[in-house]
């Protein structure tokens with residue numbers, strides 16, 4: 285007698301993130317063939333990068349499975365299974381462009397903070413991306429100037445902003461923590 289397989293539908297929120305079934309890495313949404321009555325280990329790698337097809341830099345962390353299970357847990361295969369794993373943006377990877385001192389507003393103190401760091405070789409940012417006001421992938425004197433120009437002319441900030449977000453452009457800087 286042969287084994288009876290059931291397809292398990294695996295989805296992620298947002299769509300396009302990675303999950304694992306019995307250690308096999310899958311890009312959601314995906315179908316995984318499970319043996320009827322057997323156990324399958326579901327896993328949610330966390331943190332992980334942006335969903336497939338989304339450019340930029342940022343991270344998502346595990347939030348929940350639709351069955352309430354932990355990031356890695358086992359399920360029993362029956363027919364008609366669907367599991368959805370939810371991820372949420374990693375708060376440490378969210379920032380406002382220009383907010384170099386990380387107080388969640390962009391004002392003149394950010395330009396001052398960046399200048400002090402640049403000229404004193406002082407403490408580095410926990411989120412260098414936030415100090416890259418002109419989003420050219422480097423933190424230098426043109427960034428506090430860009431912040432001051434924007435403040436004095438009322439120009440719109442470069443994203444992410446005015447709400448904290450991920451970096452929409454991939455560059456050499458990161459926002460790893462804090």
Ligand SMILES: [Ca+2]
Pocket residue numbers: 382383384385386387388389390391393394
């Ligand atoms: Ca600030």
Ligand SMILES: [Ca+2]
Pocket residue numbers: 415416417418419420421422423424426427
């Ligand atoms: Ca820059």
